[in-house]
Amino acid sequence: MEREAFLSRVGRASMTAELPSSPAVPAELPDYPPADLVALFRNRAQAVNAVVHGPVSRHGAPVTIAGIVTGHGARTFVSWDSLPASGVPGALTAQGLRRLEFGLTHEDRDLSAFTSLDVGVTGSTAGLAESGSLVLEHGPGRPRLASLLPEIHVALIDVDTISTTLAHWASKNPETAAKTTNLVIITGPSRTGDIEQQLNLGVHGPRHVHIVLVR
């Protein structure tokens, strides 16, 4: 159907629509000020089965992350190019892990590389304390699959970027959706309750989510 015809029919329908009047709401969201944002973030992220580390210093982050991945017996990893702490990929290769590159063109994709991927290391734009969520903006040097394909996702987050709720964060950052091709808000590891409402982690995405707080 043509756009014009479609939209003019919708316009005609709206004219006779019997809709109730809207509730009056203030323009601004009410305040939601928790006493301690970092403590709330930690508490809520753990409640959805993420593991929270730190806060650690920028210097300490590579060691912390190397400890996490060797604890899982991981062998391969991918990493975003820029992270809130430098030296992370180097610390992992020094532990004997192999770094896979994400040149993910659709013509020549190596399926075996993807199925044997153990760890994805990413940064994050913001944290949402109330839900224990991470905001990831994907783009150049920041592949989407790093937080999706591996069994283990390690995310670094600068504690100063932790905000209160998604609604509050979005109202302060109204341009985010428009300026990023792909934005993902991650709240804990992949999960399902489809079979008899029993919690099951790591369905299609990572089974383990480690959040490293960096100060």
Next chain:
Amino acid sequence: MGTPKAMAVEHGMRTLHQKREKAVDEFPLMEHLRDRSRAIRLHALSNLDRLLDHFADRVGAAGGKVHWADDAAEANRIVLDILQRTDSKLVVKSKSMVSEEIEVNHHLESEGIEVVETDLGEFIVQLAEDSPSHIIAPVLHMTRQDVGEVFAEKLGVPYTDDPFELNRIAREHLRPIFLKADAGISGVNLAVAESGSVILVTNEGNGRMVTTAPRVHIALMGMERIVSRWQDAAVVLETLARSATGQKLSVYTNVVTGPRKEEDPDGPEEVHVVIIDNGRSDILSGDTAEILACIRCGACLNVCPVYRTAGGHAYGTVYSGPVGSIVTPGLHGMDPWWELPYASTLCGACEEVCPVRIQIPSMLLKLRQRAAAEGRLPGWLQRGMSRYARTVTVPTKWARAKKWAHRLSALISVRGWIRRMPGPGRGWTSSRDFPQPAKESFQEWWRSNRGT
């Protein structure tokens, strides 16, 4: 109730409902955000043509393409065209109600395209050649043993009824399919007019796989799923997961704005959004327009005493429960769906839990009135109800009727109970007895015992 299937449904409902209650109680802003969500959704419906127009411009500016589908057949044709043009033979799909509504799988499979459902529940439904029974929990009606048998039979794996093991089998089976797939088809939870974004929420991550791994992403969108701005979408998302599963947010809130850019390391090369009317403008033009504000959380299903007893399949349509009883006659006509609005006790629990406070019971009543006005009720009921109305509105007639009810029922009562009623009452007494109307009315009793 009592069969394993019925117990599975009852258990599922109760769990989802309790989780919702807890999540709503814990969040001090919930009531405020419900009002806000309602205002946002109603505003979107009042400005739908303008928002969709703007949305299409923005999707185009981001490098994607919007298609307009009048009905299911056209939507399916558009999807098929895209897939054939891009030489796509294997398609992965994430859960979407609108795709069930237009039966896109059936259509594509008849054209030789393989479609794989990737949401664990939908994957099981597809293997079992069954249909989903709940908006957000498609296999609520199946036990773990049912699932184990389906996997053993269709995937050739040893039987297990351990949910963890079943989960692992599905993950390993689907992983290579995601990476090999030519195209991904998803639904749309919300679209943002101002940015041209489509938002998909999933817990498993399959929604992200479907929109990231294949070359082509096709998003199927009911035309009402739109809000003005990103910050409006964020408010609605806060209420969606809490109402659906009791989570604060779903695990993955995936915001897709056009295809990958040249320098992006991954993502689809083409993004298509198919905006579907399929009867929605008919709903919008009338007195049940408000139902289009629904954000498909499923909370009204979980509290509905009728849904909890009958299960989703009993409604005979894609959209079940209280919301479905309004949406279905709206989308597909009163014939044959006029009976659905009667599948309600009008208890109001649905409106109580609705994150956007949709006035479901009053719309069910409007549809009942419409059905009666169109003469759809069986003759005995139509005549019976008008006679009943004429009687109860005149006190003297009512008093006489009560006397006769006692006298006549005495003929078929045994010790104050009627075992078998004649005529339309037969249905009632097929499974339980009916008390005989009392000799003395409450009013008479009051006059002789407490009267002055």
